[in-house]
Amino acid sequence: MRSDFFQELKDRGLIFQVTDEEALKKQLNEESVKLYIGFDPTADSLHIGHLLPILTLRRFQQNGHVPIALVGGGTGMIGDPSFKDAERQLNTLDTVQDWSQSIKNQLSGIIDFENKENPAIVANNYEWLGELKLIDFLRDIGKNFTINYMMSKESVKRRIESGISYTEFAYQLLQAYDFYELNRRYGCLLQLGGSDQWGNITSGIELIRRESGKQAFGFTMPLITKADGTKFGKTEGNAVWLDPEKTSPYEFYQFWINTDDRDAVKFLKYFTFLPLEEIAAIEAAFTAAPEQRAAQKALAKEVTTLVHGQEAYNQAVRISEALFSGNVKNLSGEEIQQGFKNVPSYQVQTEDVLNLVDILVTAGIEKSKRQAREDITNGAIYVNGDRVQALDYELSGEDKLDGKFIVIRRGKKKYYVLQF
Structure with a gap:
């Protein structure tokens, strides 16, 4: 004591x-x-x-x-x-x-x-x-x-x-x-x-x-308030739950990693068991190079590990890095479900044609075949992180991640998931 x-x-x-x-x-x-x-x-x-x-x-x-x-x-x-x-x-x-x-x-x-x-x-x-x-x-x-x-x-x-x-x-x-x-x-x-x-x-x-x-x-x-005036405990209007079935560990991690710079050190004191001396050192590094986000990274690691465990934290980091780099091939099916929970998805039907142009339109990713062909030709379409520019490309079993997902990216950040 x-x-x-x-x-x-x-x-x-x-x-x-x-x-x-x-x-x-x-x-x-x-x-x-x-x-x-x-x-x-x-x-x-x-x-x-x-x-x-x-x-x-x-x-x-x-x-x-x-x-x-x-x-x-x-x-x-x-x-x-x-x-x-x-x-x-x-x-x-x-x-x-x-x-x-x-x-x-x-x-x-x-x-x-x-x-x-x-x-x-x-x-x-x-x-x-x-x-x-x-x-x-x-x-x-x-x-x-x-x-x-x-x-x-x-x-x-x-x-x-x-x-x-x-x-x-x-x-x-x-x-x-x-x-x-x-x-x-x-x-x-x-x-x-x-x-x-x-x-x-x-x-x-x-x-x-x-x-x-x-x-x-x-x-x-103290009643916790965020520096930007929004209510603590919610992201995009939804509560952040401790139950991993209601808020996935990845979403939980994302809440903390996106903490406002003005709140990060205060939250380290509130929500982690790091010694105050260590928090002071993190604050110094954070102040010197805020773009490195040392405070947010420490916060997200400590709180996610406390609530969901080390493996869930590691998994959240893997998902984040894969989404940032666009290379999603090494993600497991569970990780794809977590990382792409809120992106548009399409359940592929047995009668669907798996030619890339056709499926882009069928899944609602493109408005027309003309637009689909144009985006493919211009290099704006990625399948599981790989750019595809062949108009005759056919999706196959080799493209399925964990046997049931294909991740389509249009442009830099617009993701879609095909589920089989």
């Missing part, structure tokens, strides 16, 4: 708000502390908006503390109103439980639940929230909070004018009760969350103080 752990968190920019900083710093630097972050199952996968909290739990575990990953099987059926403009859609119990299991599986890939010295704990708040009786909850928990106190929370104030249901209004009581239960069951002293969770976290601290007289702590991490 490092004596300067709390200071490192600050140096990495991971602490936005904190309760009783000096007391918390003393606890973290002198003894092993149990802490938790909640993950509500609002989809069948976590996305990179969850990545900072997950990696922060791992950071604490590496420094001798005991992380508790709380899956919100109960609160996930309600929905947190924090910084949401409208009511969440409610999901069925079966759906939430399926999603909860998926989230647990994803967390176990990053946080160590088998560590002999300080194994992480996974809990599901449906275990206690599902057993609550309304009268008991109102008497024992609700009595601790005034309406004035609950209305003062930013997450509630933002929704008063547009409307908030009692269901979402009461969410902060359920999250407060989670902290109380984890404190009672496991001795959990610290709750972490994004900056939008401050109100929910302080409610839990207040409940523990009132019910048990104990001091608990909370801190929030």
Whole structure:
């Protein structure tokens, strides 16, 4: 356990708000502390908006503390109103439980639940929230909070004018009760969350103080914003998921390698476990030669390897290099599917003529045979990276990559995939 752990968190920019900083710093630097972050199952996968909290739990575990990953099987059926403009859609119990299991599986890939010295704990708040009786909850928990106190929370104030249901209004009581239960069951002293969770976290601290007289702590991490003003965690309007079936490792790698220069070093501090001294050296190299993209390359390597493993990272680099050079012949079928996931494709039919001119038109790559012939003659058509200028060229089994793909390139960057 490092004596300067709390200071490192600050140096990495991971602490936005904190309760009783000096007391918390003393606890973290002198003894092993149990802490938790909640993950509500609002989809069948976590996305990179969850990545900072997950990696922060791992950071604490590496420094001798005991992380508790709380899956919100109960609160996930309600929905947190924090910084949401409208009511969440409610999901069925079966759906939430399926999603909860998926989230647990994803967390176990990053946080160590088998560590002999300080194994992480996974809990599901449906275990206690599902057993609550309304009268008991109102008497024992609700009595601790005034309406004035609950209305003062930013997450509630933002929704008063547009409307908030009692269901979402009461969410902060359920999250407060989670902290109380984890404190009672496991001795959990610290709750972490994004900056939008401050109100929910302080409610839990207040409940523990009132019910048990104990001091608990909370801190929030900064809400991540990108330098260009767009929302972090999305690319071309779509969420970047941790599930490789929803966002391939190649797409995941591409998200990080395309990080804005202004964000790259900050993200290295947030999302990697590289020592700060090493990050400073990368920053110096990056500043001296930004065109070499040293910061983005280090970021993409570290995060892709953390989430998907070394082989997935290597595969993403192979795909990227093949697309950059245009030489796609050495890619496997899986790599072609990843690298060309979002390019136009055509399912070749058994009756299709495989003369290059004909298939270019049939597949919609060219608008007419005249244009196809012109582009072939001018050297603008490539088959699996090789320029083809013969008008009588016939596609054959030798052209098929992995026995089922042919990659056509028109010009410098327009790719198409023929699938067999």
